[in-house]
Amino acid sequence: MKNGLIRTSVWVGLLVTIPLMAVLFAASRLAGLPFSPFDLFNWIARILPGNVITLGIDAIVALIGGLGLGETSSTAKLIEQIMALAAFLVAGVGYGAASFVFLSRRGRTPDRRMLGVVLGLVAAVPMLLLFAAVNQTATTSPLASAAWLLIAFGLWGGATGWIAEQLVRAGEHAPSVEGRVPGISAGPPIHTGVINRRQFLVRVGNAAALITVAGAGLGALMQSGQRELLETAATDATVPEVLRSLPNAGAMVMPAPGTRPEYTPLADHYRIDISLVPPRIGAEDWVLPIHGRVRNPLALTLDDLRNNYPAREQYVTLSCISNRVGGDLIGTTLWTGVSLQQVLADADLEDDAAYLKITSKDGFHETVAIDLINQDERIMLCYDWDNQPLTVDHGFPLRIYIPDRYGMKQPKWITDIEVVSEYEEGYWVRRGWDEVARVKTTSVVDTVAANALIDADGQLLVPIGGIAYAGARGISAVEVRVDDGEWMPAQLRTPLSETTWVIWRYDWPFEAGEHRFAVRAYDGIGALQDETPRGARPSGATGLHSRTATLAPPEAVES
């Protein structure tokens, strides 16, 4: 094949695919129509083997950490979204370029545009299947979504056909018709006046750029509008009131300056899930079926859960099993819901009922042993976080809380609970992660507060502090080691609850110079955390966290 043809075909592929993406984006923002680039990526993420995915996630998390790109979970989502766009672009340009070559070569094909439309519709078929398999992007009816995909991809193919037609024609006429209007008898002219292939492509490029800018701009405008709405809702309603009434308000030990907030602002809570955009569930259409090995199948609305069962509240620290030692995939908030023990009592389980199979809107699923539920009334179906309904990101309308387990065991966006007699592996367990996913004891140095020295009767102290967390086992002790010294006991602040992290603090007698501060924790039964450095897969990261700080001589410190 001629080099020129390849170059032109790639160029044409770009000229038709980039505007297609912009138009799909605008339509998804304006009308809730499906966004195929994300559907494609979500689908790939679900079929790839678990270790490949883990490798990918690890690489992203390492990249974010290494380059200091900011908060891990939202940055990771952004990177994934960019990857999704890139993957779609590559696939789209590839298919578009191949279509263009095909269409250009068919000598005297009567109608390249129609043929192009057909090729576009062919490409729409996998997008329709993907949409049917993993749709989280659309809120429109399946019929409207399918129709839109056919139209958009049909137009995309048609545009390729039209460009091929015009270029073939310009090629036929270019040498002989200089100065004349070309191709009058064979259909509509490219344009009046002199035009060659290059000029034509530049014009198409301008049109493509215009559509892209308009589509992307319109879509972005809608997006920022939505985000603002969410943010005002979150800040107005709740945070101050909740913070004022924290249960440990009277705790003696104060966090060292620079320690992370003990209660994570909702907007800052990490988000981890398998979807590029969270599934949106309408409260009105949602009912939770509890069925299977039960004598009394239930179908509970959100109101049923709120009104027919006593509400439970629990301050909870949630951590992702992928969190690295010292990472930010961990947060603490107030969870409200109903004890599963009570709900299951109403369902009246059959004698062979052994597990709940919980399924989510995004295709995520997990199995919870009924024995575990019977042992712990804190296991609950939660509808509120931070004293307000769950946000879309965090699982609206319902998620489960299981103390002492990593987030991977705790589905958000629950749509179905089936009571079963046989164990079944959950989504991440199937992909090679720990079956139990019990939280590993961990501790972190958040701060060496070199600019907040304390003068204790002439002795300068540096406040050092951070968190320690051991799931529902609680923390019994924390120790700090400076350089190669002895492990010294830290002070523990009363935690928000027995299932949250504990803020610790250690005021170290000041010594100028560079020092390394390490921390380790003992869980509630006195077991020391695992000091062996280990990555997150498959059971959660272990190892010590430390922070190095250079302390300026006291003369330089303002008193």
Ligand SMILES: Nc1nc2c(c(=O)[nH]1)N[C@H]1C(S)=C(S)[C@@H](COP(=O)(O)O)O[C@H]1N2
């Ligand atoms: N439906 C669904 N639930 C899910 C997930 C998911 O991908 N889909 N991810 C789990 C994982 S791995 C974690 S760490 C927590 C994170 O909850 P958050 O995003 O509210 O912090 O949700 C869990 N529940």
Ligand SMILES: [Mo]
């Ligand atoms: Mo997770």
